Amino acid sequence: MECYKIIEQIQEIINSSSKIPFSNKVVxxxxxxxxxxxxxxxxxxxxxxxxxRIIEERQQIxxxxxxxxxxxxxxAKNHIEKMVNQEEIIKLAKEKSEQILSYAKQTAREIRAGANDYADEVLSQLEQHLEKVLETVRKGREELNQKR
Known part of the structure; x- marks a missing residue:
C-alpha cells in the first residue's frame, strides 16, 4: 500500500531532522x-x-x-428419485445424499470461515494502517500547534 510508503517517508524526515539542543524536539x-x-x-x-472490494469478494465467495x-x-435429490423402485439402491442413495449434503455443508462452512478470516485479516491490517496514519497526523498537528 502506498500509504505505508508515505508514512515511512514522514518517519524518515522526522528521524533525520536536526534536533534542537537540550530538548526532544526536531526542526x-x-x-x-x-x-x-x-x-x-x-x-x-x-x-x-x-x-x-475484499468484502465484496468475500460475499461473492x-x-x-x-x-x-x-x-x-x-x-442428490434427483439421483434418489431415479432409484425409488429398488429398495437397496434407495438405501444406498439416501446414505450417499446425506454424505454429499454433509460434505456440501462442511465445505460451505469452511469456505465461509476462510473468507471471513481473510476479510478480517485484511480489515485488521487496514485498521492498523489507518491507526498509524492517524497517529502520525496527530503528532504532526501537535508539533505544528506547539510551534505557534
Whole structure:
C-alpha cells in the first residue's frame, strides 16, 4: 500500500531532522511534511476501496458456496428419485445424499470461515494502517500547534 510508503517517508524526515539542543524536539520542513500528509489523505480512499472490494469478494465467495451446496443437494435429490423402485439402491442413495449434503455443508462452512478470516485479516491490517496514519497526523498537528 502506498500509504505505508508515505508514512515511512514522514518517519524518515522526522528521524533525520536536526534536533534542537537540550530538548526532544526536531526542526522539520513544514511544507515537505504537509505535502506528504496531503498525499496520504489522497491515497486513503484508494485503500478503503480495496478493503471494500475484499468484502465484496468475500460475499461473492459465500454466495457461490451456497449455490454450489444447493446444486449438490438438488443433484442428490434427483439421483434418489431415479432409484425409488429398488429398495437397496434407495438405501444406498439416501446414505450417499446425506454424505454429499454433509460434505456440501462442511465445505460451505469452511469456505465461509476462510473468507471471513481473510476479510478480517485484511480489515485488521487496514485498521492498523489507518491507526498509524492517524497517529502520525496527530503528532504532526501537535508539533505544528506547539510551534505557534
Amino acid at each position: 522539520i520542513d513544514q511544507a515537505q511534511i504537509l505535502d506528504l500528509i496531503d498525499e496520504l489523505l489522497r491515497l486513503l480512499p484508494d485503500d478503503l476501496k480495496k478493503a471494500q 459465500l454466495i457461490e458456496a451456497q449455490k454450489e451446496g444447493e446444486m449438490i443437494i438438488k443433484e
